[in-house]
Amino acid sequence: MTFSTCDLCDNNEDKLADGSLAVLPPIFASFGKRALFAGPAKTLKVFEDNVLVRKTLETPGNGQVLVVDGGGSLRCALVGGKLGELAEKNGWAGIVVNGCVRDTLELNACDVGIRALATHPQRSVRKGLGDADLTVSIAGVAVHPGDWIYADVDGVAVSRTELI
Incomplete structure (x- = not known):
C-alpha cells in the first residue's frame, strides 16, 4: 500500500470541511520500522x-x-518492546498512543508503525482497567472504532471511510 497523507488531504478537501476526515496535531513521534501504515482503528481508553x-x-x-x-499521560509508558513484538507477530499494521512508549531500540526493530507523544522509561501499572471499542479523543480528534487511520512521515489522518 502506498499513499501520502498530503495527497489524501488534497484529494478530500470536502471530507476535511465536513469533518469526516481529520488530521491529528503534529505532536506524535514515530517509532517502529514502518514509516507508512494504514488500517481500520481498534480503539482503547486506558490511563497509566x-x-x-x-x-x-x-x-x-x-x-x-x-x-x-x-x-x-507523560508519567509512564503504555507500549514497550515486548508489545511491539506482539503487534508485529499478530499482524497489527500500527499503534497510535496518546501517551508514551519505551524500549525504543526494540520498538524500532519491529515491523510495525508506532506513533506516540514521547518516550518514558517507567512502565505502567497493571490493574486491568480500561475500555475497548468506544469513541476516543486523540489530541482533540475523535476516533471511532473502524475509522481508517493513515500515517506517514507527514502526519496521521483519521477518516470515517476507507480512502484508498
Whole structure:
C-alpha cells in the first residue's frame, strides 16, 4: 500500500470541511520500522495501565491500527518492546498512543508503525482497567472504532471511510 497523507488531504478537501476526515496535531513521534501504515482503528481508553493494550495486541490484528487513548499521560509508558513484538507477530499494521512508549531500540526493530507523544522509561501499572471499542479523543480528534487511520512521515489522518 502506498499513499501520502498530503495527497489524501488534497484529494478530500470536502471530507476535511465536513469533518469526516481529520488530521491529528503534529505532536506524535514515530517509532517502529514502518514509516507508512494504514488500517481500520481498534480503539482503547486506558490511563497509566497497559493490561488491556497487551490483551488486545495478543489477538490477531488483521491489518488494524490500535488507537490507544492514554489520556495524554507523560508519567509512564503504555507500549514497550515486548508489545511491539506482539503487534508485529499478530499482524497489527500500527499503534497510535496518546501517551508514551519505551524500549525504543526494540520498538524500532519491529515491523510495525508506532506513533506516540514521547518516550518514558517507567512502565505502567497493571490493574486491568480500561475500555475497548468506544469513541476516543486523540489530541482533540475523535476516533471511532473502524475509522481508517493513515500515517506517514507527514502526519496521521483519521477518516470515517476507507480512502484508498
